[in-house]
Amino acid sequence: MTHPILRTELCDLLDIEYPIVLAGMAEHAGIELTAAVSEAGGLGVLGALPMTPDELDEAIREIKKRTSKPFGVDTIAPLGLVEGEEDTPIDLKSFLAEDEGEFAETRDYIADLGRRMGIKVPGGIKLGMNNQGFNWSPGMTKKQLEVIYEHKVPVFAAGLGSPEFMIPEARKRGMKVMGVVGTAKQARKEASVGVDIVIAQGTEAGGHTGKVATLPLVPQVVDAISPTPVLAAGGIVDGRGLVAALALGAAGVWCGTAFLATPEAMSHAENKRQLVSAGESDTVITKTMTGKTARCIKNPLQAQYEKENGPLLPFPVQVLAASELIQYMSEEDDTLKHYWTFAGQGCGLVKELRPARDVLKSMVEEATRILEEGLPSRVKWNR
Ligand SMILES: Cc1cc2nc3c(=O)[nH]c(=O)nc-3n(C[C@H](O)[C@H](O)[C@H](O)COP(=O)(O)O)c2cc1C
Incomplete structure (x- = not known):
């Protein structure tokens, strides 16, 4: 039939x-x-x-x-980064123009946390106004x-x-x-x-x-x-x-x-491996990557960040403060176990x-x- x-x-x-x-x-x-x-x-x-x-x-x-x-x-x-919309009341340019204040504090915290977790970005983490900032x-x-x-x-x-x-x-x-x-x-x-x-x-x-x-x-x-x-x-x-x-x-x-x-x-092979081995309780909602609540597979970097109550910036400035680390980690296979692999709770049903x-x-x-x-x-x- x-x-x-x-x-x-x-x-x-x-x-x-x-x-x-x-x-x-x-x-x-x-x-x-x-x-x-x-x-x-x-x-x-x-x-x-x-x-x-x-x-x-x-x-x-x-x-x-x-x-x-x-x-x-x-x-x-x-x-509304410059138009002042309700959920993003920030001026992106003023955040990124300065190498001091809140932005620098968060960027330096992330760099230090990365180092303590054994992730060393060659040359250190710099100001995040790279391609991502433009994006x-x-x-x-x-x-x-x-x-x-x-x-x-x-x-x-x-x-x-x-x-x-x-x-x-x-x-x-x-x-x-x-x-x-x-x-x-x-x-x-x-x-x-x-x-x-x-x-x-x-x-x-x-x-x-x-x-x-x-x-x-x-x-x-x-x-x-x-x-x-x-x-x-x-x-x-x-x-x-x-x-x-x-x-x-x-x-x-x-x-x-x-x-x-x-x-x-x-996605990187390691992200896919994490996804198929994760169960329904293995994800977490965190602001540590982008500044806005996002669900990812639990990882040591995010867990330590939250344990230490590290400084956070509003979306999307947080992702710029972390962007050098994000970019580096996504290119270095052995650091990916620390990475924020975005995935939903349905990952427990994805087996292969x-x-x-x-x-x-x-x-x-x-x-x-x-x-x-x-x-x-x-x-x-x-x-
Ligand atoms: C790895 C990943 C990246 C995502 N990136 C985006 C994005 O760039 N733009 C977007 O609108 N939503 C993005 N989302 C959210 C998805 O569009 C979608 O709403 C979500 O995956 C649906 O839930 P599910 O993962 O349980 O199927 C992303 C989700 C994941 C898992």
Whole structure:
């Protein structure tokens, strides 16, 4: 017997086969993973945050060579770093201009902690205004967006910050815009300004995350903004998670951790090893990497930082203070056990590396089995 194809309204909206979207993951979801997920019938989304506009242009060209199917690009909307938005009331330039004060104190603390943990960055940790600093600036994001417009990328996802300002330009080019939220209040705001699809991300998620769990968050977001389609995110790694998300009213799922354990992910082999061996209690939410709450696999550097109550800067200045160490560690294999490997609580369900196509197909097949046979056979009706 052939199975019907599991589709939702999301598939029609985005012109994809299955309601499964690869979450944007900077430095992990690159050309290969994006193209593989789109080719397999989901929507691949490129994690573009650290890319210069030229790198982004090149990456989009490469994806188009590998797949003719729709795909997306994820970065942050220009945060109000100089415009004074509520959650980032900082002037990035003034922080970075000086080699003294809070910034220097935190950078020097991180350098010292790194040394004490046996991680020696040759030449010491310097002021963090390197390429990363440029990447977090509003000017940089605006240049990335110009590239995205030029290519008429089918979908843009804003991982942080509201994409409201870009909706008119996106519409002109037939692009769809998605925004990540962690509360129903944020979802209402996004829907009211015309965001096409809202991603409701629960605290279980890897990377930057909020406080509300996926199970209560998704239906509250659905109720708040219906008929705007909602993607459920956070802790969804298999067919059971997909069915649960659909039951909560989501039109599809936005999955990060599930696709990290694939050969196509750009993550370091050590990050992948940590991911497949981690259990559900092995992650922690910490501000020590970026200054904003982010979920990663527990590691000695983060644990010591928190034990010592080390100085912290607001997002995203913290990541600049730590950027030399981050960069060094990501290039030096033997330091990676100390590293902040972003991963969600669903990592306990990820046991092996599998090609992205297999991850997606098994998610669809398991969900289909549950919907067609599993649930009908387990639910007993007392009529
Ligand atoms: C390694 C990693 C990197 C991430 N980087 C980004 C990013 O650059 N932009 C973004 O919008 N979200 C980022 N996230 C969050 C994901 O987009 C997504 O919301 C999250 O992975 C969903 O939860 P899950 O990991 O339980 O599937 C990242 C998550 C991980 C695990």
